[in-house]
Amino acid sequence: MTTTEMNEIGLMEGVTEALNAGAVERISIGEPEWLRERRAHAWDVYERTPMPTTRLEEWRYTDLSKKLDLSALRLSEAEASPDNPDAWPAQLRATMKEDHGASGHIVIIDGHVVHADLNDDLAAQGVILMSLHEAVQSHGGLLQEHLATRAVPAEEGKFAALNAALWADGIFLYVPKGVRLDLPVRVTRWLSESGAAYFSRVLIVAEPNSQVSYVDEVVSDDFDAQTLTSTAVEVVARAGAQVQYVAVQRLGRGAFYQSEQRTLADRDATLDTLNVALGASVSRVDLNARLLGPGANSDMLGLYFGDGDQHFDFNTSQDHTEPNTGSDLLYKGALDGESRAVFRGIIRVLPGAQRTDAYQTNRNLLLSPGARADSLPNLEIEADDVKCSHGATVGELDADAKFYLMSRGLSRVQAERLVVTGFLGEVLSRLPLGGVVEKVNRVIEQKLLNHS
Amino acid sequence: MPQNETIQDLGLDQYKYDFITEGKPVYRAQKGLSEEVVRQISAHKEEPEWMLEFRLKALEIYNSKPMPKWGGDLDGLEQVLDEIYFYVRPQDRMQHSWDDVPEEIKDTFEKLGIPEAERRVLAGVGAQYESEMVYHSLREEWENQGVIFDSIEDGLKKHPDLFREYFGTIIPTADNKFSAMNSAVWSGGSFVYIPKGVSLDTPLQAYFRVNQERMGQFERTLIIVDEGAQAHYIEGCTAPVYSTESFHSGVIEIIVKKNARFRYTTIQNWSNNMYNLVTQRAIVEAGGHMEWLDGNLGSKLTMKYPSCYLMGEGAHGEILSIAYSGDGQHQDTGGKVVHAAPYTTSSIVSKSISKGHGRSTYRGLLKVHEGAHHARSNVECDALLINDTSRTDTYPYIEIEESDANVGHEASVSKIGEEQLFYLTSRGIPEDEAMAMIVRGFIEPIAKELPLEYAVELNRLIELEMEGSVG
Numbered sequence: 001m002t003t004t005e006m007n008e009i010g011l012m013e014g015v016t017e018a019l020n021a022g023a024v025e026r027i028s029i030g031e032p033e034w035l036r037e038r039r040a041h042a043w044d045v046y047e048r049t050p051m052p053t054t055r056l057e058e059w060r061y062t063d064l065s066k067k068l069d070l071s072a073l074r075l076s077e078a079e080a081s082p083d084n085p086d087a088w089p090a091q092l093r094a095t096m097k098e099d100h101g102a103s104g105h106i107v108i109i110d111g112h113v114v115h116a117d118l119n120d121d122l123a124a125q126g127v128i129l130m131s132l133h134e135a136v137q138s139h140g141g142l143l144q145e146h147l148a149t150r151a152v153p154a155e156e157g158k159f160a161a162l163n164a165a166l167w168a169d170g171i172f173l174y175v176p177k178g179v180r181l182d183l184p185v186r187v188t189r190w191l192s193e194s195g196a197a198y199f200s201r202v203l204i205v206a207e208p209n210s211q212v213s214y215v216d217e218v219v220s221d222d223f224d225a226q227t228l229t230s231t232a233v234e235v236v237a238r239a240g241a242q243v244q245y246v247a248v249q250r251l252g253r254g255a256f257y258q259s260e261q262r263t264l265a266d267r268d269a270t271l272d273t274l275n276v277a278l279g280a281s282v283s284r285v286d287l288n289a290r291l292l293g294p295g296a297n298s299d300m301l302g303l304y305f306g307d308g309d310q311h312f313d314f315n316t317s318q319d320h321t322e323p324n325t326g327s328d329l330l331y332k333g334a335l336d337g338e339s340r341a342v343f344r345g346i347i348r349v350l351p352g353a354q355r356t357d358a359y360q361t362n363r364n365l366l367l368s369p370g371a372r373a374d375s376l377p378n379l380e381i382e383a384d385d386v387k388c389s390h391g392a393t394v395g396e397l398d399a400d401a402k403f404y405l406m407s408r409g410l411s412r413v414q415a416e417r418l419v420v421t422g423f424l425g426e427v428l429s430r431l432p433l434g435g436v437v438e439k440v441n442r443v444i445e446q447k448l449l450n451h452s
Numbered sequence: 453m454p455q456n457e458t459i460q461d462l463g464l465d466q467y468k469y470d471f472i473t474e475g476k477p478v479y480r481a482q483k484g485l486s487e488e489v490v491r492q493i494s495a496h497k498e499e500p501e502w503m504l505e506f507r508l509k510a511l512e513i514y515n516s517k518p519m520p521k522w523g524g525d526l527d528g529l530e531q532v533l534d535e536i537y538f539y540v541r542p543q544d545r546m547q548h549s550w551d552d553v554p555e556e557i558k559d560t561f562e563k564l565g566i567p568e569a570e571r572r573v574l575a576g577v578g579a580q581y582e583s584e585m586v587y588h589s590l591r592e593e594w595e596n597q598g599v600i601f602d603s604i605e606d607g608l609k610k611h612p613d614l615f616r617e618y619f620g621t622i623i624p625t626a627d628n629k630f631s632a633m634n635s636a637v638w639s640g641g642s643f644v645y646i647p648k649g650v651s652l653d654t655p656l657q658a659y660f661r662v663n664q665e666r667m668g669q670f671e672r673t674l675i676i677v678d679e680g681a682q683a684h685y686i687e688g689c690t691a692p693v694y695s696t697e698s699f700h701s702g703v704i705e706i707i708v709k710k711n712a713r714f715r716y717t718t719i720q721n722w723s724n725n726m727y728n729l730v731t732q733r734a735i736v737e738a739g740g741h742m743e744w745l746d747g748n749l750g751s752k753l754t755m756k757y758p759s760c761y762l763m764g765e766g767a768h769g770e771i772l773s774i775a776y777s778g779d780g781q782h783q784d785t786g787g788k789v790v791h792a793a794p795y796t797t798s799s800i801v802s803k804s805i806s807k808g809h810g811r812s813t814y815r816g817l818l819k820v821h822e823g824a825h826h827a828r829s830n831v832e833c834d835a836l837l838i839n840d841t842s843r844t845d846t847y848p849y850i851e852i853e854e855s856d857a858n859v860g861h862e863a864s865v866s867k868i869g870e871e872q873l874f875y876l877t878s879r880g881i882p883e884d885e886a887m888a889m890i891v892r893g894f895i896e897p898i899a900k901e902l903p904l905e906y907a908v909e910l911n912r913l914i915e916l917e918m919e920g921s922v923g
Contacts, residue, residue, distance in 0.1 A: 057522075351840070351841070354840065364852070366852065366854075366855035366856075366857075367855065369822070369854070369855050369856070370855075371855055372851075372852060372853045373850075373852050374849070374850060374851045374852070375850040375852075375861070376847070376848065376849050376850065377846075377848060377861065377863075378847050378848070379844070379845060379846035379863060379865060380843075380844075380845045381835070381837065381843065381844045381845065381865045382843045383837075383840055384837035384838065384839055384840045384842055384867045385867050386837075386865060386866075386867070387865075387866065388864065389862070389863060389864040389865070390846070390861075390862075390863050391860070391861060391862045391863070392850055392860070392861040393858075393860040393861070394850060394852040394857065394858075394859050395857070395858040395859070395860075396855055396856050396857070
């Protein structure tokens with residue numbers, strides 16, 4: 001069979017000069033056998049999986065054939081920066097400076113973990129925070145159990161397979177039983193290579209009754225060629241654990257941000273997530289929350305603000321497989337310019353998952369005539385003793401609120417800014433994290449300045 | 453819970469329209485769908501050449517389209533389609549006097565509870581038996597005002613120009629696989645024209661009955677409501693219960709002109725072995741007002757999403773949908789509203805009840821095109837689950853391209869509240885009655901819009917279903 005023929009039936013789609021079996025082998029050099037096998041298997045799945053098209057429900061509003069050109073990408077070739085803040089880009093340092101206290105830090109520059117630190121007490125209690133590369137050598141057992149197995153295995157889809165085959169580095173965070181981190185773990189990423197493809201993974205394992213909050217922020221300048229960043233996020237909260245996962249995306253234009261997130265909450269665990277999307281040209285987040293034990297609960301928050309020709313696509317699911325579980329999703333966004341947002345969410349209540357409480361709300365504010373929002377909040381309910389509801393709205397700026405503020409002497413611009421920040425503020429107020437709130441508000445205000 | 457076992461025993465097995473009328477059709481085409489069958493249908497109807505060509509083209513389109521992969525389970529359908537009769541002619545020609553309708557057919561409609569007295573309160577009545585309208589009548593006063601209420605075949609014969617201007621323009625043949633199928637083999641249905649400014653104060657009513665085993669019914673209805681006119685059209689559908697599956701696929705095209713008002717009510721109570729795949733669409737011009745009232749109680753699988761295309765300024769569309777799914781039933785229903793002009797408004801209210809192994813799905817589209825500024829829309833879906841084996845899904849699509857629009861969607865799923873039950877029983881009301889009261893309260897916003905006889909019927913059904921369900 002020729003490559004063209006294979007492409008026609010969906011085989012070998014997305015295999016390019018840079019992304020191919022040879023690249024997988026080169027990355028595998030020096031890695032333990034189990035990981036080499038896992039990568040090879042993932043690559044196999046990738047080759048066999050057709051590229052998603054708009055004929056798939058999940059990709060109905062994001063046409064990859066127009067939005068992503070895999071053949072133009074090369075794998076990142078950047079050298080690792082030294083572990084010395086003076087050598088780091090100024091924007092990266094500025095971003096970190098704004099953060100409040102932390103239990104530990106990780107800094108990733110162009111795909112390499114260049115810095116990791118962790119509070120000594122916590123390290124003594126058995127907390128692990130390190131690069132995934134390093135963890136493969138020192139904590140092989142834990143990784144073999146969790147990495148690309150239950151949460152984001154290659155079989156989850158085309159991007160999951162590509163990521164599992166080609167991930168270059170990432171973060172491993174492990175919190176032992178009963179250990180509680182008062183301050184968040186903060187990860188800051190910087191990307192600079194235009195036209196590159198970055199693949200990274202995050203693995204968080206919180207043992208029973210532990211507590212941790214994790215903030216992952218990615219920043220960059222604008223790119224003059226399309227740049228792909230693909231992240232697979234696996235979060236496991238064991239019985240009674242409390243975990244917060246926060247992702248803040250502030251990439252420059254030209255970036256294609258793709259994030260595959262799965263959260264697994266066991267009995268009585270609380271696993272909350274917040275996705276903030278402000279940057280990139282295209283941003284696609286697939287978030288699947290699985291409530292696996294009685295009493296498990298997930299709050300799922302999202303905030304986005306689009307302008308120019310930005311395209312945001314959120315694909316979420318809330319899977320209730322056991323009785324007495326809860327989930328509550330709130331995604332809110334404002335859209336200016338020609339930007340567009342897609343929200344597709346589904347609540348699935350499986351047979352036997354009685355006394356489920358599941359809610360889902362998506363609200364959109366359209367600030368300009370060219371903006372567009374599509375909202376698809378779905379429910380699939382197979383148990384009868386449940387409380388489930390969803391709501392979606394798309395609307396313009398509340399004219400009454402604006403008028404009220406202006407009649408109190410505020411200018412039109414000030415009034416609009418207040419209404420929009422008030423609208424979006426609801427999301428942040430439900431998961432207030434020092435540093436994040438201020439940064440997000442500042443970006444929103446900057447965007448609003450451009451609006452007026 | 454013990455009550456679930458009792459409630460399950462009830463099911464819809466007390467389907468009261470399960471009777472078969474003996475009688476030989478005057479003509480029956482061969483089984484299955486082929487070009488020959490299409491030609492035979494057209495020849496029997498003595499159609500003009502353009503219609504035969506229209507049908508043959510539609511057959512081609514039908515054959516080229518794949519079976520839908522979404523919605524209900526259509527896996528077994530292809531086999532069913534090979535076995536059914538696409539055209540069965542019950543009598544030689546349509547009657548306009550009830551006395552001339554053959555005795556056995558008359559008997560059927562009497563049994564369906566359409567007594568003379570009820571017929572008298574209607575502006576017009578049509579009755580379809582198998583593939584043909586067997587009876588059509590319209591009150592003289594309306595006829596004198598230029599109202600047309602005829603079988604679709606007579607519409608084509610007697611009003612060829614008006615017919616050709618609109619037929620197939622609101623729902624193009626290629627819209628979906630089943631609209632293509634209907635376009636190839638359509639037979640029966642109504643042709644309605646309400647002249648400018650005429651307002652009918654009583655409804656027009658059509659009854660559809662499938663009597664034969666392995667029968668496919670493909671009615672086609674075209675309704676034109678001219679400027680400023682007003683009317684209400686009601687259709688009811690029933691069939692006996694056979695061990696084999698039957699098929700019904702209608703296409704309903706409606707045009708509501710400037711400032712006209714129209715309401716289309718369906719009470720679908722097909723037997724539980726019927727595939728019911730219907731395409732219904734209305735185009736609403738400026739200031740027009742269109743309402744779909746869609747009740748789906750019967751059938752094995754229904755896929756039906758009445759739609760309003762709001763094409764003129766200030767047009768209004770409304771969809772009220774109620775679905776009941778018992779054991780073995782899947783109601784995949786909902787509605788579709790497209791706002792294509794400024795100041796258009798719409799509302800969709802959907803209520804479903806799933807019981808036993810029944811499954812109810814709401815599927816809807818709400819679209820606001822760029823330029824349809826000041827569009828307002830609200831969608832509400834509520835689902836009630838009676839058993840832990842019942843299932844409900846909600847799939848709303850909301851696509852907004854206009855910033856100056858306000859749309860909202862809300863949906864909720866619940867079971868009958870223990871607190872509500874407790875409150876009522878503590879007031880001395882027996883549990884099964886309390887349960888029926890709660891269900892009635894749940895569907896009340898829609899039931900109150902139904903014509904009286906159907907509202908009574910619906911309430912009776914619910915009472916029957918809830919009887920002995922608690923305790």
